[in-house]
Amino acid sequence: MKERKGHMENILELHNLTKSYPKSDFTLDQISFSLPYGSILGFVGENGAGKTTTINCILNTAAKDGGTVKLFGEEMGDGDTDIREKIGVVYDGDNFPGFWTAKQLSKVMARLYQNWDEPLFRDYLERFQLPSKQKIMHYSRGMTMKLAIAAALSHHPELLILDEATSGLDPVMRDDMLDVFLEFVQEENHAILLSSHITSDLEKVADYITFIHNGRLILTAAKDELIYQYAVLRCKESQFQALDKEDILAYRKRDTQIDVLVADGKAAQKKYKDVVADHTSVDEIMLLLVKGERV
Amino acid sequence: MRRLLRNNFYVTLADAKAFTVVAVLLGVFVVAMDNAVPSLLISYLMLVMIGFPFSSAASIRKESATKWEKYKLTAPVKRMDIVKSFFVSQLLWLAVGITFAGMGVALSVALHGYPFDKDTDIFMLFVTGIGVSLFVGAVFFPMYFLGGEERSTVIMIVSLLGGIGIFMGLTTLVNKVYPENMTARQIVMSGIFMVACSAAAFAVSCPLTVWVFKKKEY
Numbered sequence: 001m002k003e004r005k006g007h008m009e010n011i012l013e014l015h016n017l018t019k020s021y022p023k024s025d026f027t028l029d030q031i032s033f034s035l036p037y038g039s040i041l042g043f044v045g046e047n048g049a050g051k052t053t054t055i056n057c058i059l060n061t062a063a064k065d066g067g068t069v070k071l072f073g074e075e076m077g078d079g080d081t082d083i084r085e086k087i088g089v090v091y092d093g094d095n096f097p098g099f100w101t102a103k104q105l106s107k108v109m110a111r112l113y114q115n116w117d118e119p120l121f122r123d124y125l126e127r128f129q130l131p132s133k134q135k136i137m138h139y140s141r142g143m144t145m146k147l148a149i150a151a152a153l154s155h156h157p158e159l160l161i162l163d164e165a166t167s168g169l170d171p172v173m174r175d176d177m178l179d180v181f182l183e184f185v186q187e188e189n190h191a192i193l194l195s196s197h198i199t200s201d202l203e204k205v206a207d208y209i210t211f212i213h214n215g216r217l218i219l220t221a222a223k224d225e226l227i228y229q230y231a232v233l234r235c236k237e238s239q240f241q242a243l244d245k246e247d248i249l250a251y252r253k254r255d256t257q258i259d260v261l262v263a264d265g266k267a268a269q270k271k272y273k274d275v276v277a278d279h280t281s282v283d284e285i286m287l288l289l290v291k292g293e294r295v
Numbered sequence: 296m297r298r299l300l301r302n303n304f305y306v307t308l309a310d311a312k313a314f315t316v317v318a319v320l321l322g323v324f325v326v327a328m329d330n331a332v333p334s335l336l337i338s339y340l341m342l343v344m345i346g347f348p349f350s351s352a353a354s355i356r357k358e359s360a361t362k363w364e365k366y367k368l369t370a371p372v373k374r375m376d377i378v379k380s381f382f383v384s385q386l387l388w389l390a391v392g393i394t395f396a397g398m399g400v401a402l403s404v405a406l407h408g409y410p411f412d413k414d415t416d417i418f419m420l421f422v423t424g425i426g427v428s429l430f431v432g433a434v435f436f437p438m439y440f441l442g443g444e445e446r447s448t449v450i451m452i453v454s455l456l457g458g459i460g461i462f463m464g465l466t467t468l469v470n471k472v473y474p475e476n477m478t479a480r481q482i483v484m485s486g487i488f489m490v491a492c493s494a495a496a497f498a499v500s501c502p503l504t505v506w507v508f509k510k511k512e513y
Contacts, residue, residue, distance in 0.1 A: 061368045061513040078509070081371035089369040094361035097306060104305050111298040112370040161369075 010034040010070075011159050011191040012041075012058065017067035019057050028053050028215045030067065035159075035208070038188040040181060042202030042223070043195040044286055045212035051195040054212070055163050058193075059089065071159065085114060088152030092164035095148040098137030102130055102147060106154075113155035124150035128176075141168040149177060153184065160184060160192040166201050174198070178205045199282040203227070209282055213290050219249075226285055231265025234258075234276040243272065250292035261288040299372060299380035300387075307354040307384070311391075314350050318343050318395050326402040333410035336403050337420060340396040344424025345431065345455075347392035348385045352435050353451055355381060359444035365513040378436070378505045382497070385432045389425065396424060415482040422486040423462065429493035431458030433500035440507045461496075465489050 012035040019028040028050045035041045045051050056062035058069050060076060068075060076083045096105050102125055110116040125132050128146040136144060145168050152160060160181070166174045182205055184190050196202055202209060203223065210220040221230075235243070240251065240258045247268060249261040261280070262268040269277040325339040358364040367377060400417060403410070411417060435454035442450050469485040477485070 056513065059369045061365050063510075063512060078374050081373065084369060084371040087369060089366065091362045091366065095363065095366050097357060097361055097363050099309055099357070100305060108302045108305060111301045112367075112372060114371070 009036055011037050011072060011189075012193060013068075013070040014054070014058070015068045015070075017054065017057055017069060018065045019053055019062065020065055021053075026050070026053070026215055028057070031212070031215075031217050032067075033210045033217065033220045035191050035193055037191055038185060039207040040185055040192040040194055040205050041208045041210060042199075042206035042282075043193060043210050043212065044197065044199060044202060044282065046197060046286075046290060049212045050215040051212060052163055053215075055161060055193070055195060059087070059161065085155070086158045088155065088157030088160045090145070090148045090152045090160070090162045090165040092167055094136075094144060095151070096136055096144075098135065100136055101134060102132040102136065105136070105147070105151060106132075109151055109155065115156045117154050117156060120156075121150060121154035124154060142170060142173050145169055146173070146177070149180065153180070158187075158189050158191070160190075160194075162192065163195045164197070165194070166196060166198060174201060175204075181205055199286060203282050211286060211289055218289050219285070223282070226282060227279065229264055229266070230280050230285060231262055231268060231277040232280045232284060232288070233260040233262055233268055233272065234278060235260055239272070239275050245295045247271070248295050250288045250294055252288050252292035259284075259288060259292070261285060261292065296376040296379045296383065299367075299377060300384060302367070303351070303354075303380055303384040306357055307351045307388070310350045310354050311347070311388070314346055318346070322395065322399045322402075325399055326406060330403050330407045330410040336400065336410060339399050340420050341424055341427075343395040343399070344389065344392040344421070345428050345458075347395070348388040348428045349431055349451075349455065351384055351388040352381070352432055352439075352454075353447075355439060356444055356447045359447075368513065374508050375505045378440075378501060378508050381436060382432070382501050382504075385428075385497075389428050392428070393421065393425070396421065413479070413482075415479050415486075419482065419486055422490055426465070426489050426493040427458050427462045429458075429490075429497040430461045431455055433493070433496040434458055434461075436504040437500055437507050440504055440511055462489070462493070465492055 014034070015032050017028060017031040020026070031054055033041070043051050043054070053062065057064040058071070060078065071083050072086065074080070074083060106118060106121050110118060122132070128150060130139070130143055130147055130150070136147065139147065145165060149165060166177055169177060178201060181192055181194070185192060194202065194206065206223050208220065209223050209226055211218045233243070235258045236256065237258065240260065243260060247262050249263055251258055251260040265277045265279065321339060321342070325335050328335055330336050368374070431454050434457045435450065438450045438454060439447060466489070469489065473481050473485060
């Protein structure tokens with residue numbers, strides 16, 4: 001993590017963010033995490049977990065009930081247009097009116113953003129093979145997502161907020177976009193909040209992973225820590241009973257085997273010599289945290 | 296606020312193009328016809344003066360069909376400016392409507408002569424077109440942001456009929472206040488009064504819409 005702008009090291013900070021929707025009985029419950037400069041934070045959760053609600057509260061498209069959200073060290077109100085100049089956003093699905101062309105979109109964006117870079121936008125259109133004079137409604141889903149990413153990048157943002165931005169793309173396109181994101185965070189004053197349920201994408205690019213489930217944050221950690229330190233113990237019933245409760249983050253019974261998520265695989269391997277400890281993936285961690293049980 | 300006018304223009308553009316074609320074709324027909332019975336000309340004036348701004352207002356619905364309405368809130372613009380831009384766009388399209396109406400009347404009068412009984416009749420037709428149009432906008436915008444896109448069809452109908460109704464109510468009031476045979480000065484004054492009332496309603500509707508829109512969540 002880098003120290004910048006005096007004391008500020010995080011481009012985005014959420015502290016005890018809460019938001020309730022009484023009609024749907026959904027509550028975003030005291031979400032806290034931070035996104036350091038120069039990094040990508042993968043925001044993971046199943047559909048309906050609260051990822052989009054969190055992003056809505058960050059971007060002020062929904063009013064939070066409590067807590068604080070700091071962008072670039074400041075709470076962003078409706079009048080803080082200078083902060084929004086520095087944020088690029090991509091939503092899942094149709095971001096722009098379908099009856100526009102990319103060229104018209106560029107003209108609109110040039111009026112909205114002071115730093116809109118028309119040549120850069122044209123470069124992205126060329127790079128992503130997007131016809132500028134074709135109506136957006138005739139683009140494929142992958143093309144509309146690429147257009148949204150191109151538009152988000154073309155006003156030189158410092159923070160990218162991507163809500164399921166890769167979900168409609170095929171693996172090749174996704175890989176291309178992930179390369180674009182990695183390029184973006186090469187600048188040390190840039191960062192990305194990447195909400196996704198495609199955990200393989202996050203394993204490729206994210207520096208930090210934050211898991212959310214039923215409106216609650218269940219884990220936030222560095223990705224390398226999750227991949228290289230966390231482990232899943234494959235236990236029989238008797239072995240499971242012998243485990244210390246404080247070692248167990250979550251467990252899931254599968255036929256005769258019980259999978260147990262632990263935070264320190266090496267320590268667990270030393271402590272429980274007769275138990276197999278496997279390296280794990282973000283996908284498996286998510287499944288264990290979401291579908292597993294806690295002690 | 297001015298930064299959003301191009302956005303509003305492109306959102307309205309397809310409807311405006313179609314409406315312009317209709318206005319031009321109908322205008323040619325109206326101008327070509329004898330205006331001894333001026334009902335055709337009156338209908339044309341109302342159509343263009345109410346139609347252009349109304350189609351502009353109704354085009355907001357198209358933003359809701361995608362995430363653009365929400366996306367705009369993440370851009371460096373204030374909610375207040377988004378609302379103001381809709382009101383300004385409405386006025387600009389009203390100006391377009393007035394221009395078409397003015398050209399239609401001028402050509403018809405030039406070709407076929409003056410079709411009305413009084414000199415003030417043309418003035419009152421413009422007062423009616425402008426007044427109804429402003430009342431329609433004043434009703435539509437706050438209701439749209441309050442009711443949302445899913446109720447937009449009924450809101451459009453209510454605002455159009457409501458705008459006409461309010462203006463007719465205002466006309467009834469003026470007719471009750473003044474004697475039966477109004478002088479030209481009284482007619483002009485009442486016309487100015489009615490336009491002032493509709494402009495005031497339009498102006499009050501703007502902060503009201505801002506207030507509603509500021510509470511809207513996406």
